[in-house]
Amino acid sequence: MPIMTVLATTAVPDHVRGALTRWMIEPTPGLYVGTLSARVREELWSVVTASIGPGAAVLLHPAPTEQGFTLHTAGERRRPPVDFDGLTLIAFRPDEDPDEDPDDDGQENVGLY
Template identity: 40%
Template sequence: MFAVLTISAVPEHLHGYVSRFLTEVESGVYVGNISRNVRERLWERVSTTLDEGTSTMIYSDPRQEQGFSMLTAGKNSRKVLDLDGLTVVSMRPGRGESKIRDR
């Protein structure tokens, strides 16, 4: 199962842990083929060790129309939504921003 994991502003030891299973192709961006069991355990470890950081995992999922699923953890600025099997990413409005912007 192909997976892409991004982590930012996380404890340094987490980078070392993740690099046991995935290859770091750029700072904080990891890719690789891992089993479902490894993916689930890796995500559990990453999502509970973030402190103030953020993480996103995208992995192949043949059950989804688009062929992938997505997980996020931490203080992300985006929210992942499932709309009848279609994965979309929504921007969360920040402080002082309205949900509908004037043009």
């Protein structure tokens, strides 16, 4: 049974975008929406993950979970999904490690405002 699927991409090769637009519409650059069967969704996702390169992608589709959907990611992301007692939450990984700051003298910067 076909179900609504959302796929968001960032910096993926043009041939991946072309493959996605054969099955889904692209309302804004990098965002694909379509009604796909599970088999087509899995095949498209395997194409995306195999060709992701330096880009990133997120796939969302309905599932029998507490949230009502499931989330898959591919590529390097600053916000990786984390399972927390059956709920998918998004963690935030900063760009830089604060311990490696050359200007850091080990003291908190507290100012009076």
